[in-house]
Amino acid sequence: MTSVPRVPAWATTGILTLCGLIVSLQQTLVIPLLPDMPQILGVSADDASWLVTATLLTGAVATPIVSRMADMYGKRRMLLISLAVMTVGSLVAALGGGFPFLIAGRAMQGFGASLIPVGISIMRDELPREKLSGGISLMSATLGIGSALGLPLSGVLYSAFGWTSLFWSTALVGAVLMVAIRLLINESPQRSSGRFDVVGAIMLSVVLVGFLLALSKGSSWGWASGQVIGLTALSAVTLAVWVPLQLRTRDPMVNLRTAFRPAMLLTNVSSYFAGFAMFLNGLVTTQELQVPEDTGYGLALPVVTAGLAMVPSGLMMLCFSPVSSRMLDRWGGKPTLLTGSTVMGLTYLWRVFNSDTVLNVVLGNMFVSIGTAIAFASMPALVMAVVPRSETASANGLNTLVRSLGTSSGSAVIALVFASLTVSVGGAVFPSEEAMELVHWLGVTVALASVLVGALIPTRRSGGDGEYGTIVGASGPGSAKESVGVRP
Template sequence: MPRSNALNTKRSPSPSAITAVLALSGTVVALMQTLVIPLLPDFPELLDVTADDASWLVTATLLSSAVATPIVSRSADMYGKRKMMVVCLAIMVAGSVMAAVGGSFVWLIIGRALQGFSAALIPVGISIMRDELPKEKMGSAVALMSATLGIGSALGLPLAGLLYESLGWASIFWVSAAAGALLLVAVLLVVPESKVRTAGRFDYAGALVLSAALAALLLAISKGGTWGWGSEPVLLLFLTAAILLAVWVPYELKVSQPMVDLRTSGRRPVLMTNVASLLIGFAMFANMLLTTQQLQLPTATGYGFGLNVITAGLCMVPSGLAMMVFAPVSGRIIRVSGGKSALIAGAIVMIVGYVGRVFFYDSIAWVIIGSTVVSVGTAIAYAAMPTLIMGVVPRTETASANGLNSLVRSIGTSTSSAAVAAVLTSVSMTVGAVQLPSFDAFKDVFWLAALASAASVVATVFIPRATAGHRSPVSGSAAAEIVVQGRVLAPDNRPVTPAVVTVLQTAGEPVDWSRVDAEGNYSVALPGAGKYLMVANAAGWAPMAEVFDFDGRTRHQNFLLRDRLEIAGLVTAGSEAVAGAVVTLLEAGGGYVATTLSDDDGAYAFPLPLAGRYIVTMLHPMTHEAMAQKLAVDNRSMTLDFAAPRVEEKSTEPVGA
């Protein structure tokens, strides 16, 4: 019997093992971004290309990561999160091998572009944490992933220099391939596949247009300094991005199952978190760009220290280690005070670090301390962002929502890179026969990063306090969640949209919610069998609530809305009903809304419009007697009768005769 139990009991991976494997993905992503940076000055000679051509080794990864992140994240919600992590790692390993053995600049560019797929590991990994880890471990796990992201950035610079000097430039790509392969095996062995899936069809058209828009936008930002911000290629790229986004936004609002749920993304908690993320991404990247550059600039500048690439990279290690040390602190802040407080705290620490760097810069120790303070603030802020996002989006959309947040941060870092380059080249000094940036340029960027951090605090203030932390804990484990789908329908079985379905425990604690698509479909994740309170709310309809006794097997639950909200009334003249009266609904500002005719009983009705002030007019069909009344509409059905005076017939001809 004991032997039988041993055979039938399958041990699940521990939360600590899952956290460790997923957190390491942050290190791999950071390595992909930073390993080639120290070699950029040497690549033109090594590959017989121009410096501008060599910069494509960074640009190719930037573009592919921007395109891959939202697509892979959405696919993870639909087809499986672990599956998409495996796909990304396999593509990254293939790209690393191509770059190592290709032997030409073209193959190197292709390999770097494939390495960019690794960027999607971060949002997908965080979403797996949400699905598989207990609530009390989520904050510290996400903070640890943020810390490993910093560790990867700090280690990538000196590691690249050491590998290049010892084994040649191809070795950095072999190391990338080995790291990706090891992580791929670890994911397959340790990370379970989430059962939380979003049903439906993938939005190929939306993905294509968004990819083109992002590629144009980021290419313009990254190459603007080199090609000239007023040059025709850059202006054309910005114009192309604007046109494509102008096409993409209304399409996403109309399509049944969009690539990005813009209505959810436009909610204040998500929107303000993404705005803060963009600003924090801008401020964070300035620290990485300026620190190693200041350490490597010649001492003749008065503020540089003349260190080589490897030594300057090693000076970044304390920043990465500090992020690792502060990961539990970040998790505790999130657990005790919520993600909003953590994001504000992280931004304030970054402000302190940047202001300090303006005034304390005359020793290597001060540079390291300033960089470390900024990195600590970054770790706290980065840990808070996914927490805030996951606290307000549907559980079936966590990967795509985190993917959008990661994309916004990458736009911030790209903009930071362009801004830093513009400032450093415009505020310069002559050292010997060489033009180098003056320390005033560094100060300008420090102040700019501090202002971006301060602006992120302002954006965070507008995040509602109720969304600061996680959802309340629900019964059962996240790993056992089951997706229930259904439709919200009218009495004639037509889909009702826009609508939202919310699931609560019978004690009132939130479980999940879902926005209904254009075909009336919704998906919610329930943590196990039990009774739940489900509420459906649609514009123009009375909300409906019912208790759903979930047996753990039923996967479909429809809502049939019964009561249409409306403006209705009677048109009478004396004691007689007036049939055929023309009743028109106008906005208070004069805009036309709808027209209807009263029936044989004098009754008329309009579907309830959006809340606001309106004017309702009535025109008698025979006497041409006209009346109008003001009406303040809220979210309730309203009655508005018209009692026309009994007047002797002025005309025997109907209106319009």
């Protein structure tokens, strides 16, 4: 293991947070270009949608696998490998010159999704106890920050330098971060023993790909189509075989006994609904800002202006990360989760009746983002209160995966609502005002579900690895066995 110098906690937090930020940016940057990609690449609109689907699928598969390998073979090592694959994927997309290379590059970029749970697990090992909550909060907020900033940044880069600049920029940042990690981040001595569960990893990949592909393509293929039914059946059958196999395996891909503990299970279920609620925010806000006024609710802003109107929500997530940190230190993970999800739910309820001006839409977007920042900061704290140090990355990886399943479900449900309730304006079809109102009520419902499930999370347990009243194992220099006082 290469020895690297100790660096200040702020430097470790900054490097790892930038890793999370570049992940969310590279997922978002391509979205504003999707309407132009068929003409640029000479493909159909359905083919162009694979630019998003490919990243989604590989990210879902890579997150639990890379996280498990990080616990076994080294967190810093797997962070570098994931970042390298993502960076090479950006280069492939920029240099390939054709649609197949672009799809391959986007698929490789999906490996970056594992950077966030692995980065949080490194924080647990490296940061002193008084800095951990702040690091967790900031790292957790990067998803929303990058998503909000990616929309206007994409338009600027595309207009000034062409579409390949989106991939050159992420490749450059990825290369710089690899050097910074190599020089400044220590490899954690914490390792889990055993052998990597290859069969379990393959079967889990089949489950995830089948389910997510059916979910993401259901609206275009048809929910009753043979492809969707077949993929769903394949996913369900594989899952039915995978679960008992994992329970019998000595060193499973996913420790289901830990995952089924009430505290862990309820945290993940609440996270699913919180992820669902978070994803609704960006989709509904974009529609409200951009569609024509004749729809009855649209504000008809140009694309660039609408993108700039999304920036405050990302800034709110950044500004509220220290607030989330203080809440974690003072109240613990469970009250913080309940507070964040409640803020999201109340904001969606307000938006049902107050989405008629640009100011109200921007304010609604901002307050949902504030709730998201608070709720997302609590999840790693709740996870790390349950699992031993040797399973930190894999447990956080599972939680990240569950949240992504929530966002994917949100995307599919909204696509169904928008396709079912439409209005025609100038020969073009848009979601109707009833559809937007229904989506707002859906936001209220899933946020409430996150609160109700989160309220059931137990705050005490006996036995296991240490007290369930603390996060065990965020050790900084000179405090290798120090417990961290962030409560569940």
